[in-house]
Amino acid sequence: MSTFTDSLNADLAVMEKAGTLKKFRHIQTPMDTQVTMEETGKALVLSSNNYLGLANHPEVIEAGVAALKKYGAGTASVRFICGTFTIHEQIEAALAKLHHTEAALTYVSCWTANTGLIPTIATEHDALISDALNHASLIDGCRMAKAKRYVYKHSDMNDLESKLKETAAARRRFIVTDGVFSMEGDIVNLPGVVTLARQYNATIILDDSHGVGVMGKHGRGCAEHYNLEHEVDITTGTLGKALGGAAGGYVAGPQPLIDYLQQTSRPQLFSNALPATIAGSAMKAIEILEREPQRIARLHHLTKMTREGLKARGFKPLDGESAIVPLIVGETAFAIKMSQEMMQEGIFITGFGYPVVPEGHARLRIQISATLTDEQVQFALEKFEMVGKKLGVI
Numbered sequence: 001m002s003t004f005t006d007s008l009n010a011d012l013a014v015m016e017k018a019g020t021l022k023k024f025r026h027i028q029t030p031m032d033t034q035v036t037m038e039e040t041g042k043a044l045v046l047s048s049n050n051y052l053g054l055a056n057h058p059e060v061i062e063a064g065v066a067a068l069k070k071y072g073a074g075t076a077s078v079r080f081i082c083g084t085f086t087i088h089e090q091i092e093a094a095l096a097k098l099h100h101t102e103a104a105l106t107y108v109s110c111w112t113a114n115t116g117l118i119p120t121i122a123t124e125h126d127a128l129i130s131d132a133l134n135h136a137s138l139i140d141g142c143r144m145a146k147a148k149r150y151v152y153k154h155s156d157m158n159d160l161e162s163k164l165k166e167t168a169a170a171r172r173r174f175i176v177t178d179g180v181f182s183m184e185g186d187i188v189n190l191p192g193v194v195t196l197a198r199q200y201n202a203t204i205i206l207d208d209s210h211g212v213g214v215m216g217k218h219g220r221g222c223a224e225h226y227n228l229e230h231e232v233d234i235t236t237g238t239l240g241k242a243l244g245g246a247a248g249g250y251v252a253g254p255q256p257l258i259d260y261l262q263q264t265s266r267p268q269l270f271s272n273a274l275p276a277t278i279a280g281s282a283m284k285a286i287e288i289l290e291r292e293p294q295r296i297a298r299l300h301h302l303t304k305m306t307r308e309g310l311k312a313r314g315f316k317p318l319d320g321e322s323a324i325v326p327l328i329v330g331e332t333a334f335a336i337k338m339s340q341e342m343m344q345e346g347i348f349i350t351g352f353g354y355p356v357v358p359e360g361h362a363r364l365r366i367q368i369s370a371t372l373t374d375e376q377v378q379f380a381l382e383k384f385e386m387v388g389k390k391l392g393v394i
């Protein structure tokens with residue numbers, strides 16, 4: 001055992017020396033625009049997926065507590081044994097309605113949904129054609145599948161078409177893509193993907209984890225943004241970002257797909273059901289999303305203000321339409337250093353580097369929440385300017 005732990009410690013020491021070791025920060029209050037950190041006290045959060053500010057919304061909390069009281073702490077079983085509760089049916093109906101699909105199925109996370117979906121429907125006679133910048137859970141889902149795997153250059157429709165031509169003999173073909181690309185903040189070219197999918201008879205799998213609650217006038221995601229809601233065959237998503245932020249994921253699509261996943265998707269067969277309290281909170285979050293579309297308009301306003309404010313101060317944030325505003329700063333160690341400097345100024349923002357993004361493209365990923373005030377955004381911009389000048393970024 002000691003040689004094993006010694007070798008792990010040696011690996012960790014290499015990361016420490018390179019300045020790439022990630023350190024957890026400890027939050028002592030609920031997730032919100034403002035939190036208290038164990039290490040540095042009060043901080044403004046620009047690093048969470050709490051896009052609509054619902055993680056600490058009183059109604060969302062109350063709904064979670066009500067479900068906890070009604071259904072108890074746990075399901076204590078997988079779905080098909082004795083773990084399906086009425087609230088599962090209700091949240092799945094709400095998710096199907098949100099995505100205009102026939103049905104939906106919940107998982108304990110979107111990671112589990114992606115890795116429970118893709119290997120189940122893409123087997124040895126099939127082909128998976130996946131965007132190069134897809135989220136790790138889609139990549140792992142594809143790796144777990146017995147289907148042949150192809151990767152097309154990020155958002156490159158010519159390359160996607162050539163892969164579709166190459167796979168003409170496959171029984172089923174799937175185009176696998178994020179809606180909002182989580183490290184770049186750009187969005188899928190859905191009109192291009194839909195045109196090619198229909199032309200080559202392929203099925204679209206769209207993971208809209210960062211798009212739901214953000215994209216489209218009603219927050220129904222990238223498909224709504226493009227007015228292509230009935231053209232996406234399969235949508236996966238998370239309940240752990242805009243929709244309450246606790247955990248939980250889902251697949252939404254045609255009824256036969258959901259029926260098939262219930263029978264064969266391994267996490268459905270061998271892993272516990274979504275806790276009722278999360279289903280309760282997420283249902284309330286969906287209700288608020290439908291009731292208060294002004295949250296989405298506010299999110300877009302603040303994102304635009306942030307992007308323009310950064311540009312006016314000499315930064316070059318990546319362009320995009322989502323609520324993710326990446327600032328590329330170079331090496332991993334530098335991104336971590338800049339995030340530490342920002343932390344000292346009361347702004348909680350994480351630096352992302354290798355292996356999440358390629359070395360040399362490390363970044364600070366700003367994520368906006370609809371419940372930030374204009375003053376808070378201005379305060380953050382001033383701190384960016386101060387730290388950016390100090391470190392020679394601007």
Ligand SMILES: Cc1ncc(COP(=O)(O)O)c(C=O)c1O
Pocket residue numbers: 108109110111112135137178182207208209210237238239240247248249
């Ligand atoms: C595109 C995408 N898919 C899936 C996930 C995983 O979601 P969950 O936290 O529900 O497993 C994430 C989370 O970062 C994501 O960005």
